[in-house]
Amino acid sequence: MINFLIIIFSIISILSAILCAMSTKIIRSTFFFGVTLFSISFVFISIGSNMLGIVQILLYTGGTLILFLFAVILTADWDFENLSNTFSTPINALIISFIFFLLMSYVFNSSDYMNELSKNFSTFSISSEKIGSDLFNQWYVLLEIASILLLATIIGCLALLKFRREEK
């Protein structure tokens, strides 16, 4: 049952990512992007990483996707007549994507990861208490760096906003 759910959500995420890339309208692209994020978070939950799936839903749909929608709304008065020409170099992009896909397939097939995954795969659930304990004991330097990065992001966005007001 769990394997079936994982396969279903993986197929949904792949299809919605393809539709997101192929859409010419940005609002449709954003919608399919949200579907991709939801299905990936359900994949995370299905394989036992419950906390990661919930963080993905909260952070991406509550933060990133809303930010994208705000950006679309704020630029709604823009004339999108040139959007049909957004595929500037589709052949190059398709060729590079196909080469990258072949490379990744070769790497995964030649390594032992897929064999180990088929032998060791289990949907054991990881407790958030264990992750939190490791974050604050073993990986606290990375946690501090991430918090400083978030602070720098807030200051950077404020600086950009101030610059925009001065321009006006």
Next chain:
Amino acid sequence: MLLSKKHILSVLIGIELMLNGINLIFITVAKAHQSYMADIFILFILVITACEVAIGLAIFILNQRINKTIDIGELGSLKD
């Protein structure tokens, strides 16, 4: 999307999709080793992604207001 689209939001969505793919590879390799380390690193990747989107969208709005364009090729004129 990174190579073929001119719209800045499409490029940002492409970067997000690539980072989600990296997350999936991380969790796959960690599951192969019966490890939970990928959960911790994916949390950091999510933080970096949120920062990147916030800055990217701020630059997008700025570019749209100043240059009156959504073309990523016109971003260079912001430094003038």
